[in-house]
Each structure stands twice: as C-alpha cells, then as structure tokens.
Amino acid sequence: MSQTDSKCCCGSKSCSSEPCFMAKNYFLFRRLHSLSGIIPVGVFCIVHLFTNFQIMIQQIPFVKDLFNEADIFQHEVDFIHSLPALLFIEIGLWSAIGFHALLGIAYTMQWKNNTTHYQYTNNKRYALQRITGIIALIFIFVHVATLRWRWNLGFLNTPFYAHGPDGTPLVTASTAYALQASWFMSFFYLIGALSVVYHWSNGLWTAAITWGVTITPAAQKRWNMVCTALGVALAIFTVGAVIGANTYQIKPHEMKALQAMMAGAEHYEEHAMPMDGEECPMLKDGKMPADCCPTDIAPAKEEVEAATTQPAH
Amino acid sequence: MTASDAKKNFYIKVKRQDGPGKNPYYQTFELPYKPNLNIISCLQAIASNPVTIDGKQVAPVVWDCSCLEEVCGACTMVMGGKVGQSCSTLVDELMERDGTGSKANPITLEPMSKFPVVRDLFVDRASMFNNLKDIKGWVPIDGTHHLGGGPRESQEEQDLRYALSRCMTCGCCLEACPQFSLEGNFVGAQVFGQTLYFNMHETGATLKDDRLNVMQQAGGISDCGNAQNCVEVCPKELPLVEAIAKIGRQTTVHSVKQFFTGKK
Known part of the structure; x- marks a missing residue:
C-alpha cells in the first residue's frame, strides 16, 4: 500500500485531507508515545520518587543511623543539582513529557466511555489510565511551576530552594514548607503523584501488549504482577514522602533562611547553582557562598553559622 | 395476552428509528411470558401484533437476522445495555442478569451504536467488510490449476487459526470497545483477529507486508487502548487479546525492518 493511502491522523473516518507528516508516520509516532512515557518520564519518576522517600527515611532514628549523611535528601538533591548539563536534561525531560502529553490528549479525545455497561476490570483500567493521565499532566505542571520555576500561583506560593543565602541546606525544609502550606497541598500532592504512579505502572503493563512482548493472557497476567509490585513500591515511596514532609519540623534558622530567599528572590536563576565554568560571586567578606562551591571545599559549619547574618543577594 | 394475568406478562422497550438520520425514540410493548423465550421470538411476537402499551398501532419493529443459531452475526444488537446476538440471548437470562422485565423497568433493545442505523434495530455493518478488503x-x-498439497501446520497453529476462523463479523467486539466509534477511523479487534488469521496461513502470508502496512496507519493496531472488552464480549470466544498482541509484535518487527531496509 502506498503512502498516499494513509488515513488522516485526526482519527476521523470521514476526514479527506491530505495525509500530513504525522499521518504518514503514524505508527512511529504512537510507538514513540509509548516509549517516551516509559523511558525518560517513567525512569525519571522512579528516581524522583525514591529520592523523595528519603524525607521520611531520614526521620526514622534507627534507619538514619545506617547512613553517614545526616540529611540524605539534601545530599541526593545536591548530587542531582551537580549533574553536568542539567539544563539539557531538563529540556529533554520536558520534550518527552510535552510530546507524551500532546499525543495523549489527542488520543484521549477518542475515548467513548462505556464502563457503566461493560464493567470489566480492564475496561476500568483503560478509563483510569486516561483520567490519571490528565490529572498527572496538571499536577506535573503545577508542581514544577511552583517549586522549580518558583511561580507565585496565589496560595500555591511554595518555591523550592536547595540552599539558603548563606548556604544553609534547605532541601528538606522547603519541601516540608511546600507540603505544610495547607491541607490542600498534601492532598494535591498525594492525588497527583499517585496518579503518576498508576499511569506509569499501568502503562508499563499495556505497553508490553502494545509492543507485542506479552502475547498470551497468562504472560499478561504474570507481567501484571510485576507492574503491580512496581506500582505498590512507588506508591509507598509517594505516601512516605508526603508523610515525611508533613512530620518534618522546620527549624527556626531554616525558616529564616527560606524567608530570606523568598523575600529576595524573584528570579531563581540568581540563586541556582552556577553552571560549569561559571564564576562564583564573591561575598562582601571575600568568601564564596556555600551553595556554589564544590562540596569538598565548602565552608566549614562554623563559618556557615557565622555568615548566617549575611543578607540575601 | 390478557391484561388480568399481569404476572405472566413482561415488557420490552425498543429504540426505534424510522430511517438513517431520523431522530430515535422508544416504544414499549407488553408480551406474554413463556420459559426459554429468545429475543428474536419477542420481536416476532411484536411483529404479529405491533401495538404499544399505550394501545397505539405502530409499524412492526425492523431487525436483521439470518441463521437463528449464532453463526451469521446478523441479529447482533444491544440488549439490556450489553451487546450480543438476539437469537441466542434468552429473556430469562436478561431478567435474571439485570432484574428487568417489569413495566417500570423493561428489557431494552437498542441497535448497535457503532454502526449506522438503517431502521430500528437493523444496522449497516458494511464498514467491517470494507476493512476486511483493506487488509x-x-x-x-493465481489461477485454477492444482497447487499441490498445502504445507504442514503444527497442532498449536491449527488450534489458534481455527479459533480465529470462527469470527462471524457480528460487531460485538467493536460495539463494546471504548476506543471504537461510529465516526472514528479505528478498525477494531475484528480486523486484528482476521489479519492474524490470514498472516498465519502459509499462502496468505505472501500478503503479510501489505496487511501490516494497513496496521501501521492511523486507526490501525497502535490505536488499540487495551481495554480488552472485545475478548470479554466475543460470542465466538476468539482469542482477540492474543491476536492484538501478536499483530502488535508483527507490526513492530515490520517497522524495524522497514526502517533498516527502506522497503515500503
């Protein structure tokens, strides 16, 4: 069959428009849609959710003692921030999420819900996959806009800072601040992140059928167990992180540093860790701010405490 | 039918439509109960006395049927909200399943919603046959001459191909599919089952690439959302989910081959 016979990608039977680039490469686009959900977005989410789980882990006394680091969550976020070309990783992730979301929305429009008459488990999962996808998209956008980009969305003014103006570690404190802002925030994060978890683990199950990996119903059942186990583990991480952020007590000096950052920081770029090769700004006393020094030459704890009075730059 | 013997009567609500593009409406009929009645015999009873419960004389209900033994697929309709064949669906089953049949809660009969209505319960299933031509x-x-004995087929393949050959193009899988719609171009499980059926045949496999090219298009295999209603409602119990996964695998492999060989 020649390419001119391609059907329109808009999904309509009656559409007679000339097949566009997407219509001609429809299968490729749909496979990339599947792949973009599993690899870049999904794998990132696993790392992200596991990192968040440390908020709770580091508060459990006997577990905490197993690790050298007092603030494991801070350590992990600092590591992520230290990754080279972080901006490109972010752009890559956003491209993947944007692509997955755009095709996903178009695909969801074709959904004719019939769960009232056909109440089969997989039909409900199909419906839930679409609902959680939409929730996840809204959640991810609001989450990144408020924490990462530090947009002030009214009552959702919960910017995230890795360090205070004087280098005070703020990762755990600003996460706790965001989730303790109101009961709605914890609820929003719980529903949003659990939607992401469901969407990913159920998507992993359907992807195996789509790609033709699990053929027989028996194989699909076995793979379903694996996906369920993954989903449950991620759900535990999620709930743990929300609990951890709610039980964490923000210390006075952390709150002070956080407020200083929020008061003086309209644009987060000024306070973000400098990119490779970028110069560290010198403070008035000739020292470098702790948040832009490599860890091994970071100022000692006493120096940081002495510099607590340093105003926000 | 006697009005005094109300216990032995039951009610059927039929969705009616006078022609393509006309507005649908409902009419309720009262019928005498007999054990083991199937829906077709209800429709025959209505045809012999087309009077609604309001006492209005109406045109008999139109429906499509042929074999009356669940082999042709022509009498497929939506009964009590679920799709099936009206020849093999019993009134007793519907009453028990849905608790319907009373005057307040009658058994509903509707045409399939994913095909254009010709009249009343009679739909045009041509789209399925056109899709079979496409694949x-x-x-x-290539001729009428003797081609010799066919290739040997393993028992396993025979079993799967026999199961797939049972498809009667009734449309149940499409009616129950949340991805398939009247106006959309998704082809649905029926086509995937038959694509696999012919791809598995030794001689039929010579057209495998052509079929997989159709599967790659918009509305093809990649539009399946894995709701798996098709396999639940299929009256002939075709292994449709297995067919979908296998066509998914064949199309994946086909695309990779195309990518590296440049073959269309």
Whole structure:
C-alpha cells in the first residue's frame, strides 16, 4: 500500500485531507508515545520518587543511623543539582513529557466511555489510565511551576530552594514548607503523584501488549504482577514522602533562611547553582557562598553559622 | 395476552428509528411470558401484533437476522445495555442478569451504536467488510490449476487459526470497545483477529507486508487502548487479546525492518 493511502491522523473516518507528516508516520509516532512515557518520564519518576522517600527515611532514628549523611535528601538533591548539563536534561525531560502529553490528549479525545455497561476490570483500567493521565499532566505542571520555576500561583506560593543565602541546606525544609502550606497541598500532592504512579505502572503493563512482548493472557497476567509490585513500591515511596514532609519540623534558622530567599528572590536563576565554568560571586567578606562551591571545599559549619547574618543577594 | 394475568406478562422497550438520520425514540410493548423465550421470538411476537402499551398501532419493529443459531452475526444488537446476538440471548437470562422485565423497568433493545442505523434495530455493518478488503483478508491464488498439497501446520497453529476462523463479523467486539466509534477511523479487534488469521496461513502470508502496512496507519493496531472488552464480549470466544498482541509484535518487527531496509 502506498503512502498516499494513509488515513488522516485526526482519527476521523470521514476526514479527506491530505495525509500530513504525522499521518504518514503514524505508527512511529504512537510507538514513540509509548516509549517516551516509559523511558525518560517513567525512569525519571522512579528516581524522583525514591529520592523523595528519603524525607521520611531520614526521620526514622534507627534507619538514619545506617547512613553517614545526616540529611540524605539534601545530599541526593545536591548530587542531582551537580549533574553536568542539567539544563539539557531538563529540556529533554520536558520534550518527552510535552510530546507524551500532546499525543495523549489527542488520543484521549477518542475515548467513548462505556464502563457503566461493560464493567470489566480492564475496561476500568483503560478509563483510569486516561483520567490519571490528565490529572498527572496538571499536577506535573503545577508542581514544577511552583517549586522549580518558583511561580507565585496565589496560595500555591511554595518555591523550592536547595540552599539558603548563606548556604544553609534547605532541601528538606522547603519541601516540608511546600507540603505544610495547607491541607490542600498534601492532598494535591498525594492525588497527583499517585496518579503518576498508576499511569506509569499501568502503562508499563499495556505497553508490553502494545509492543507485542506479552502475547498470551497468562504472560499478561504474570507481567501484571510485576507492574503491580512496581506500582505498590512507588506508591509507598509517594505516601512516605508526603508523610515525611508533613512530620518534618522546620527549624527556626531554616525558616529564616527560606524567608530570606523568598523575600529576595524573584528570579531563581540568581540563586541556582552556577553552571560549569561559571564564576562564583564573591561575598562582601571575600568568601564564596556555600551553595556554589564544590562540596569538598565548602565552608566549614562554623563559618556557615557565622555568615548566617549575611543578607540575601 | 390478557391484561388480568399481569404476572405472566413482561415488557420490552425498543429504540426505534424510522430511517438513517431520523431522530430515535422508544416504544414499549407488553408480551406474554413463556420459559426459554429468545429475543428474536419477542420481536416476532411484536411483529404479529405491533401495538404499544399505550394501545397505539405502530409499524412492526425492523431487525436483521439470518441463521437463528449464532453463526451469521446478523441479529447482533444491544440488549439490556450489553451487546450480543438476539437469537441466542434468552429473556430469562436478561431478567435474571439485570432484574428487568417489569413495566417500570423493561428489557431494552437498542441497535448497535457503532454502526449506522438503517431502521430500528437493523444496522449497516458494511464498514467491517470494507476493512476486511483493506487488509486483503483472503488467500491469494493465481489461477485454477492444482497447487499441490498445502504445507504442514503444527497442532498449536491449527488450534489458534481455527479459533480465529470462527469470527462471524457480528460487531460485538467493536460495539463494546471504548476506543471504537461510529465516526472514528479505528478498525477494531475484528480486523486484528482476521489479519492474524490470514498472516498465519502459509499462502496468505505472501500478503503479510501489505496487511501490516494497513496496521501501521492511523486507526490501525497502535490505536488499540487495551481495554480488552472485545475478548470479554466475543460470542465466538476468539482469542482477540492474543491476536492484538501478536499483530502488535508483527507490526513492530515490520517497522524495524522497514526502517533498516527502506522497503515500503
């Protein structure tokens, strides 16, 4: 069959428009849609959710003692921030999420819900996959806009800072601040992140059928167990992180540093860790701010405490 | 039918439509109960006395049927909200399943919603047959001369191909599919089952690439959302989910081959 016979990608039977680039490469686009959900977005989410789980882990006394680091969550976020070309990783992730979301929305429009008459488990999962996808998209956008980009969305003014103006570690404190802002925030994060978890683990199950990996119903059942186990583990991480952020007590000096950052920081770029090769700004006393020094030459704890009075730059 | 013997009567609500594009409406009929009645015999009873419960004389209900033994697929309709064949669906089953049949809660009969209505319960299922033409749902032979004995087929393959051959193009899988719609171009499980059926045939496999090219298009295999209603409602119990996964695998492999060989 020649390419001119391609059907329109808009999904309509009656559409007679000339097949566009997407219509001609429809299968490729749909496979990339599947792949973009599993690899870049999904794998990132696993790392992200596991990192968040440390908020709770580091508060459990006997577990905490197993690790050298007092603030494991801070350590992990600092590591992520230290990754080279972080901006490109972010752009890559956003491209993947944007692509997955755009095709996903178009695909969801074709959904004719019939769960009232056909109440089969997989039909409900199909419906839930679409609902959680939409929730996840809204959640991810609001989450990144408020924490990462530090947009002030009214009552959702919960910017995230890795360090205070004087280098005070703020990762755990600003996460706790965001989730303790109101009961709605914890609820929003719980529903949003659990939607992401469901969407990913159920998507992993359907992807195996789509790609033709699990053929027989028996194989699909076995793979379903694996996906369920993954989903449950991620759900535990999620709930743990929300609990951890709610039980964490923000210390006075952390709150002070956080407020200083929020008061003086309209644009987060000024306070973000400098990119490779970028110069560290010198403070008035000739020292470098702790948040832009490599860890091994970071100022000692006493120096940081002495510099607590340093105003926000 | 006697009005005094109300216990032995039951009620059927039929969705009616006078022609393509006309507005649908409902009419309720009262029928005498007999054990083991099927829906077709209800429709025959209505045809012999087309009077609604309001006492209005109406045109008999139109429906499509042929074999009356669940082999042709022509009498497929939506009964009590679920799709099936009206020849093999019993009134007793519906009453028990849905608790319907009373005057307040009658058994509903509706045409399939994913096909254009011709009249009343009679729909045009041509789209399914057109899709079979698109995928070249046949075994090509180049003449009438003797081709010799067919290739040997393993028992396992025979079992799967026999199961797939039972498809009667009734449309149940499409009616129950949340991805398939009247106006959309998704082809649905029926086509995937038959694509696999002909791709598995030794001679039919010569057209495998053509079929997989159709599967790659918009509305093809990649539009399946894995709701798996098709396999639940299929009256002939075709292994449709297995067929979908296998066509998914074949199309994936086909695309990779195309990518590296440049073959269309």
